[in-house]
Structures are given as structure tokens and as C-alpha cells.
Amino acid sequence: MSDAAIVIEGLSKTYQRGKVRRGDLRTSLSSWWSGLGKEKEEFYALNDINLTIAQGDVVGIIGPNGAGKSTLLKLLSRITFPTKGRMTIHGTLSSMLEVGTGFHPELTGRENIYLNGAIIGMRRDEVSRKLDSIVSFSGLEAFLDTPVKHYSSGMYVRLAFSVASHLEPDILLIDEVLAVGDQEFRKKCMARLLDVSGQGRTIIMVSHQMSYLKDLCHTGVYLHAGSVMYQGTMDDTINHYVNHYSTTKRIAVRDREDRRGSGIVRMTSFEALDKNEYPVHNVAAGEAVTFRMQLATSAANVFNVVIQIEFYDMYGQLCFVANNSISDHAIPKLEGQGTISCHVQKFPLNTGLYFINASIYASNQLSDEILNLMEVEVDPGTFYNTGLLPPAHKGFLAEYSWK
Amino acid sequence: MATTTIIEAGSPIQYWRKIKECWQYRDLLRMLSYRDVRVRYAQTFLGMAWAIINPLISVLLLYFVFGVVIKVDTQGVPPLLFSMAGLCSWNYFSRVVGEAGSSVIGAQSLVKKIYFPRLIIPLSKSFSALIDLVIVLMILAGMMLIYHIPVTWNALMIIPFTALTILAGIAFGVWVAALTIRFRDFTHILPLVLRIGMFLSPIAYGATLVPQPYKWAFNLNPLTGVIEGFRWALFNTPMDINAVWTSIAVIMIILVGGIWYFLRMDQYIADII
Numbered sequence: 001m002s003d004a005a006i007v008i009e010g011l012s013k014t015y016q017r018g019k020v021r022r023g024d025l026r027t028s029l030s031s032w033w034s035g036l037g038k039e040k041e042e043f044y045a046l047n048d049i050n051l052t053i054a055q056g057d058v059v060g061i062i063g064p065n066g067a068g069k070s071t072l073l074k075l076l077s078r079i080t081f082p083t084k085g086r087m088t089i090h091g092t093l094s095s096m097l098e099v100g101t102g103f104h105p106e107l108t109g110r111e112n113i114y115l116n117g118a119i120i121g122m123r124r125d126e127v128s129r130k131l132d133s134i135v136s137f138s139g140l141e142a143f144l145d146t147p148v149k150h151y152s153s154g155m156y157v158r159l160a161f162s163v164a165s166h167l168e169p170d171i172l173l174i175d176e177v178l179a180v181g182d183q184e185f186r187k188k189c190m191a192r193l194l195d196v197s198g199q200g201r202t203i204i205m206v207s208h209q210m211s212y213l214k215d216l217c218h219t220g221v222y223l224h225a226g227s228v229m230y231q232g233t234m235d236d237t238i239n240h241y242v243n244h245y246s247t248t249k250r251i252a253v254r255d256r257e258d259r260r261g262s263g264i265v266r267m268t269s270f271e272a273l274d275k276n277e278y279p280v281h282n283v284a285a286g287e288a289v290t291f292r293m294q295l296a297t298s299a300a301n302v303f304n305v306v307i308q309i310e311f312y313d314m315y316g317q318l319c320f321v322a323n324n325s326i327s328d329h330a331i332p333k334l335e336g337q338g339t340i341s342c343h344v345q346k347f348p349l350n351t352g353l354y355f356i357n358a359s360i361y362a363s364n365q366l367s368d369e370i371l372n373l374m375e376v377e378v379d380p381g382t383f384y385n386t387g388l389l390p391p392a393h394k395g396f397l398a399e400y401s402w403k
Numbered sequence: 404m405a406t407t408t409i410i411e412a413g414s415p416i417q418y419w420r421k422i423k424e425c426w427q428y429r430d431l432l433r434m435l436s437y438r439d440v441r442v443r444y445a446q447t448f449l450g451m452a453w454a455i456i457n458p459l460i461s462v463l464l465l466y467f468v469f470g471v472v473i474k475v476d477t478q479g480v481p482p483l484l485f486s487m488a489g490l491c492s493w494n495y496f497s498r499v500v501g502e503a504g505s506s507v508i509g510a511q512s513l514v515k516k517i518y519f520p521r522l523i524i525p526l527s528k529s530f531s532a533l534i535d536l537v538i539v540l541m542i543l544a545g546m547m548l549i550y551h552i553p554v555t556w557n558a559l560m561i562i563p564f565t566a567l568t569i570l571a572g573i574a575f576g577v578w579v580a581a582l583t584i585r586f587r588d589f590t591h592i593l594p595l596v597l598r599i600g601m602f603l604s605p606i607a608y609g610a611t612l613v614p615q616p617y618k619w620a621f622n623l624n625p626l627t628g629v630i631e632g633f634r635w636a637l638f639n640t641p642m643d644i645n646a647v648w649t650s651i652a653v654i655m656i657i658l659v660g661g662i663w664y665f666l667r668m669d670q671y672i673a674d675i676i
Binding site for chain 1: 406407409410411412428430433434435437438441442445446512513514515516517518519540644648670671673674
């Protein structure tokens with residue numbers, strides 16, 4: 001365990017903001033003409049990262065969107081090249097592909113296993129050797145010579161995961177890929193991958209689902225704005241992230257000035273929590289979420305407090321409303337301060353970005369209204385047991401069954 | 404442990420190592436080529452028959468224009484055969500270069516998600532087009548039987564000329580793939596250049612018809628020597644040995660330059676694309 005699998009020293013990756021290094025001949029010629037010495041606006045996706053990852057460790061990388069998690073994995077997997085610094089990688093390294101990448105619908109299941117295997121770096125004889133195991137793992141024996149385009153989406157996912165689970169690199173990178181797919185099957189894949197980690201395989205994964213990482217990872221790395229904020233046990237890392245993140249967020253709601261209403265009752269904090277009560281900005285469709293807010297009143301006591309949280313999609317369409325007086329939790333009286341939570345058992349919104357507006361009424365009068373209180377990004381999740389979802393932003397999710 | 408990889412910013416590009424890596428990934432090269440061939444003719448009503456119909460239509464068109472209308476001197480070879488022999492190299496070359504141009508952009512979902520030697524992508528196009536080359540050569544052989552053209556030992560010389568055709572396809576394909584990543588303009592430039600190239604290559608006419616003052620420029624077209632050589636091997640038509648050497652030199656320079664340029668671009672591909 002003490003041997004290092006990966007040593008990262010002073011690693012940085014910059015991108016040019018706004019400008020992409022491509023384009024047409026004209027911009028290329030004109031930018032050359034206008035002088036090479038000009039300052040270009042650069043931003044650091046990763047800034048001077050130093051990390052050592054022990055061999056056999058299972059590492060979870062967490063951090064808000066844009067913290068550089070995916071950039072780090074891309075650098076490790078050699079998809080992009082660092083701007084500064086160096087990485088020393090001991091052993092073979094491979095990444096688990098997003099479902100369906102590198103599959104071709106016209107090819108049969110068998111052909112796709114070979115194609116996908118070759119893409120993720122397996123030799124042909126290696127695939128042949130593992131073919132029986134891959135096929136029986138997927139349970140798709142009967143459809144092996146059927147073109148994949150005739151597969152159901154569930155079958156597609158099973159085939160892709162089965163190939164990926166048979167990868168045997170020394171170091172495996174997993175970027176949010178296990179978020180989708182049939183839950184049972186997903187567990188089976190993860191079990192297979194982790195099983196081998198006992199034999200010295202190092203696994204590095206990135207996910208927004210912290211409770212998921214908590215179960216699987218030993219070590220955690222917390223990235224923020226391109227820097228390593230913390231590295232330690234997964235639990236400690238999550239706690240660090242949670243504290244750091246929620247203090248910054250709490251201040252934000254308290255200090256918002258773009259609000260309307262009498263101000264008798266005001267909202268002082270608002271956060272979304274996952275099932276382990278960790279603050280999140282990303283929610284998986286169908287996951288349990290709690291929206292917890294703190295209220296404060298300047299009056300001695302206030303009667304009949306009504307809180308309404310509205311979820312809007314990115315087109316400004318109202319998706320659903322959570323209102324404590326409509327459902328079951330009236331607040332007849334509030335003294336000083338109070339904390340109230342709205343628990344959503346199965347988050348019913350499809351993948352995409354959503355905005356939350358909140359308003360508070362006291363004694364039938366508008367007291368506090370904050371528009372665009374928070375953004376929630378919904379990731380693919382298992383609202384339905386298959387792990388499949390309608391296309392992003394196509395309606396909300398209802399529970400139903402077919403007979 | 405078995406392998407240790409060091410990735411360091413600003414370190415010189417290890418060209419030789421990257422080329423060796425392509426060899427390690429040869430199964431991927433094979434699978435990508437196989438996929439292309441399977442998919443190209445899948446779901447079409449006539450399937451593989453298209454691989455025969457396409458060159459046949461081209462050659463009939465060339466025959467009509469150059470053999471029937473203009474009546475170009477074909478050095479004693481039946482005009483249909485003359486054009487067909489010229490078309491072998493050109494057909495393969497234009498297919499490889501045409502497909503290689505957009506190949507890396509077409510594979511961007513892969514390129515952005517996983518590492519493999521990117522050179523494999525344009526290379527796979529030169530392999531998947533081989534099947535078409537073989538079919539065209541078979542049509543040519545069939546036509547030679549029909550026309551009772553005697554086959555001599557000299558016909559074996561088409562082997563090195565076929566090899567040169569393949570190298571030319573790879574050389575230009577790699578260049579065009581790299582340039583298209585950098586400058587999307589090449590998606591417009593390429594079909595234009597290929598159309599010009601088709602008329603400036605001695606497909607349906609002999610290079611002997613080109614006036615002396617233009618000859619040196621005409622010979623710079625790497626396919627001039629290859630196509631002329633092809634016909635020399637089969638029909639013993641006159642061949643300018645200088646044109647052949649020029650072709651070999653041009654192809655080699657472009658091949659080495661193309662691979663060098665592509666590998667230099669390699670590490671930026673995912674950022675640019």
C-alpha cells in the first residue's frame with residue numbers, strides 16, 4: 001500500500017478563456033498578424049497541484065462544478081497535456097468510458113465487444129479470452145449476434161458495463177459514469193471492479209454523489225478552483241468540503257439584497273442536502289433531497305407562516321411548487337428563529353439545470369421573496385429502476401407502471 | 404512495476420515512442436477499419452455491390468468523355484482499360500484522403516474521452532479503403548481477360564506501385580486530418596483540391612500528352628509516376644522513370660512531414676477539437 005501509484009508534482013493546466021485554439025484560417029492569420037507578444041486571458045483549470053496516490057487506494061475526488069476534477073482525470077489519462085508540472089504513473093492506466101462511447105449501432109453485440117475492448121486498450125486475444133465471461137456477466141447470450149441498434153437501452157448499458165468491468169489496468173479512472181444504469185447491475189459492476197482493488201488496483205473516481213463515494217472510497221481529495229484544498233480519509237474530506245461549502249453559501253443568502261416583502265420574516269440560509277445531510281448542488285433524478293432553510297423574525301412572534309419554494313427550468317417554466325400550507329406542515333407561530341426542512345422523497349425533475357425561487361408569507365402578507373435563490377443541477381439518476389430517463393428537459397418525472 | 408510513464412509539460416515530443424505505440428494499438432486499427440467497412444455497406448439495398456458499381460460508373464464516364472468524345476491517344480491500349488488502370492490508384496487515394504480529412508473530428512466523442520494514439524484514426528481510413536482497391540483491381544483483371552491482354556511477369560510490378568498508392572494515401576490523409584483539426588476550412592478546401600487533382604492526374608490520358616514546359620510541375624503530382632507506372636506494368640506503355648522517382652521522393656517527404664506534423668499536434672487535439 002505504501003508504494004505510490006501516481007505522483008503529481010506542480011501540475012497546472014491553463015485554457016484560454018473565450019478563445020479556443022481552433023477556428024479558421026482567417027483568425028489564425030490575423031492573430032498571428034496582430035502580434036504574438038500580446039497578453040492572452042488565461043485561466044487555470046488546475047493550478048499547481050501536488051498529489052501522491054498510493055497503490056491500491058480507492059480515491060474519490062470531490063469539489064464543486066468547475067473545480068478541475070474532470071481536468072485532472074483528463075490529464076492523468078493523457079487526453080490532454082499539462083501546461084506545467086509532471087506526473088509519474090506507475091503501471092498501466094485506463095479509464096472507464098461513458099456508456100455507449102465507442103459503440104456502433106450497426107455492429108452486433110459481439111463485434112461491439114471487440115471494438116470497445118480495442119478502444120479501451122485491450123488486445124484482441126485478451127478480449128477473446130474474456131469473451132465468455134463478459135457475455136455471461138451481461139446476460140445477453142441470446143442477443144450476441146444481433147446488431148446493437150435493436151437492443152433496448154437497458155441491454156445497451158449492460159453490454160457497455162460488462163466490457164468496462166473486465167478492464168484490468170493497474171490504475172482505473174472513473175468519471176461519473178456509474179451514475180446511470182440499472183441499479184442492481186451497477187452494483188454488480190462496481191463489486192467486480194472493487195474486488196480486484198484488493199489485489200493492488202488503484203481506482204480514482206469523480207462523482208457528485210458524495211454518499212456514493214463515501215461507501216466506496218478510502219481516501220478523498222477535495223478540489224476547489226483548481227487547487228487541492230484537502231486530502232485525507234474520504235469521511236474527513238467530505239466533512240471539509242461540507243463545512244467549507246456551507247459556510248460560504250449561508251452568508252450568501254443572508255446577505256442577499258435583491259428581495260421583496262415586508263421583511264418581518266426573512267430567510268437567512270437555504271441549502272439542498274442529500275440523504276446523508278451533505279450539502280449538494282447536484283441532485284440525481286429520483287434521489288431523496290432535503291431543502292433546509294433558516295428563518296428569522298424581528299417581531300416578537302409571527303403567526304401563520306407560509307413558505308413556498310418554486311422550481312423553474314432554464315426556460316423559466318414553473319415545474320413544481322412546494323408549499324407547507326398546502327401539504328401538511330403549517331407553521332402557526334414563529335418566535336425569533338426557526339429551521340424548517342422540505343423533504344422530497346424522489347426528486348421528480350429530469351436532467352438539466354433548474355432555479356429555485358422562494359417566498360415567505362406571514363399573516364397572509366408577503367414577507368420575503370428571493371428570486372433565483374439557488375441553482376440545482378439534476379444529474380442522471382435512477383428515478384426509474386432501469387436508470388433510464390426521457391431526454392433532458394422533457395417534462396418532469398412521474399411514477400407509473402405499465403401492465 | 405512493469406511500466407512507468409512520466410508525463411512532463413514542455414518535454415520534447417517522443418516521435419519514435421508514439422509511432423511504436425500505434426503498433427501496440429494495432430488491434431484498434433484493425434477494429435476501426437473493420438467497423439468502417441461493415442458500416443459503409445450495411446443497410447444499403449445493394450450492399451457490397453456499390454463497391455463495384457461506383458468505379459464502373461466512373462470509368463464509363465471517363466471512357467465516354469476521353470475515349471468517345473475527345474478520342475485521346477491511349478498508346479494502343481483499349482481506352483476503357485486505359486482509364487480503368489488509371490482509376491485504380493486515384494480511386495483509392497481520393498477515398499482515403501477524403502475520409503481522413505474529417506476523421507478525427509468525426510471521432511471526437513472518443514478523442515475527448517479516452518486516450519489512444521490519435522494517428523490510428525486517419526490510418527484506419529487507409530486500411531478500410533483497401534477493400535475497394537482490391538475490388539477495383541479485380542474488375543481490372545476481369546476486363547483484361549475480356550480484352551485478351553497478355554499477362555507478363557512485368558505485371559508483378561503493380562505490387563510496388565500499389566504499395567506507393569497506399570503510402571500516398573496515408574501521407575496525404577495524415578496531413579489533411581491534422582490540418583482539418585487546426586483549420587476547419589479544410590473541409591471546404593479538400594473536395595476542391597481532390598476535384599482539381601482528378602483532372603491533373605493522368606487517369607484517362609497519358610502523361611506524354613503534357614507539353615514539355617509543364618512536365619516538371621505535372622510530375623510533382625505524386626500520383627503521376629504511380630499511375631503511369633501502373634499502366635507500364637500492365638500494358639508496357641512508355642514510362643518516364645524520372646516521374647516515378649519524383650513521385651517516390653514527394654510521397655516520402657509528405658509522409659514523414661505529415662506524421663511529424665500530426666504528432667506535434669497530437670497533445671492539443673482534445674483541447675482544440
